[in-house]
Amino acid sequence: MSQGLSNGYAISDPSEALKKPSTATELGRVADCNLDDFKEAIQSAYDAQPKFFYNTTGKQRGDLLRKWHDLIIANQDDIALILCLENGKTLAEATGEVVYAASFISWFAEEATRSYGVTIPSSYPNTALSTIKEPVGVCGIITPWNFPAAMITRKVAPALAAGCSVVIKPPSETPYTCLALTKLAVEAGLPPATFQVCPTKDRQAATELATNPLIRKISFTGSTNVGKMLAKLAAGTLKRTSLELGGNAPVIVFNDADIDAAVEGTMFSKFRCTGQTCVCANRIYVQSGVVKEFTEKLVARVSKLKVGSGLDPSTTQGPLVNAAAVKKIHEHIGDALSKGAKVEFGGIPEGYSTNNGFYCPPTVMSGVTASMIVANDESFGPLAPIFEFGTEEEVLQLANDTEFGLAGYFFTRDIGKAHRVAQRLQVGMVGVNTGKISAAEAPFGGVKESGYGREGSLYGLEEYQTIKSITVAI
DSSP states (O other), X not given: OOHHHHTTSOOSOEEEXXXXXXXXXXXXXXXXXXXXXXXXXXXXXXXXXXXXXXXXXXXXXXXXXXXXHHHHHHTHHHHHXXXXXXXXXXXXXXHHHHHHHHHHHHHHHHHTTOOOOOEEOOSSTTEEEEEEEEEOOEEEEEOOSSSTTHHHHHHHHHHHHHTOEEEEEOOTTSHHXXXXXXXXXXXXXXXXXXXXXXXXXXXXHHHHHHHOTTEEEEEEESOHHHHHHHHHHHHTTTOEEEEEOOOOEEEEEOTTSOHHHHHHHHHHHHHGGGGOOTTOEEEEEEETTTHHHXXXXXXXXXXXXXXXXXXXXXXXXXOOSSHHHHHXXXXXXXXXXXXXXXXXXXXXXXXXXXXXXXXXXXXXXESOOTTSGGGTSOOOSSEXXXXXXXXXXXXXXXXXXXXXXXXXXXXXXXXXXXXXXXXXXOSSEEEESOSOOOOTTSOBOOEETTXXXXXXXXXXXXXXXXXEEEEEEO
């Protein structure tokens, strides 16, 4: 392997072409690392990790993270442009993501100094018992393409704060953002060998991270099927795992809701990143008394969205990530239409083609039922299906009738109902009268087949630590 890989960001000979979502043309080329590259990166990270932890204090690691944060903020325009080009989201959203990504680094820079142990009264005489927290070791990091900056920092910042080293498999669709962040991390002074990046399209790379005995933890964000596979593989060496997997988020609008606030919250949740988020509103349940008003107001808002290149300042909806993503939305629309749903706005344009970019018109559908594919399969695009419901009990059964449990949202003015529904929704995160639930200080993660473990917040550092007890005769 080239010296560059162990330096954290430079990589071997380019071999894989990446497509620009806005034009379906080549954006550039990036390395396609093989399994030998991964094994060498893992060994390098393994050798570096103890030196990193034992030669630095929590404060020193926090200082390094703060320098990394400051460099990202200073270069946010350049990183946002890279992100926009390879992911497709608007430049405004890309800039917002870069700032959001940096917030995790700032947060864990502070948490690095708060890795507290405890003193425990011993049951043995003349004995002192205490605990300390230590890094779990080398961490395999596998991230998705929809948030190529934030998903890196949300995992890597706590790992580095804890004293771990990382081996990152960035998404094959969006590797450049990760490489740019890594370059700035090394420039900030983080030891290069602790921060390995291996772009690849080799499906065996994830298997290597999950089975290599030198890797002691896997943190993965992606599909439930892949997450289950990684969990099985990781069990072979009893690796720690954190899995943030698929979602099928419900949005519930009750009769007593502030309808304008409900529309605003739905717009943010549904159409951010052109609907390509794991906490995106996938099923919109509206109570019968307000379904007509809500639908009309949502259509009015959606009709003002503008689809186009993310580099155009007037664009509010960029392209989807690839042609397969567009095809999935069309399949969901076609299935719903065949079963009696109605397109209120958008739909599939006649003669549609992805030859000039992976664009998909924002679409609102009414009359959607549980028998349609969209009720059970995450669309991951700008499709807003509206389901009508009658009672609170009915909608809770509908909302919870899924194997997923990542996020859920609802809108009501009734404080009793707010507490009641928040408790009964089977999800890891709830938004009450808001569509905004993601922040560095908020625990992020799900239940059921949406995975386990929490990212961000005061719990995020613990995911990369082990507890050691020390008993001393005195």
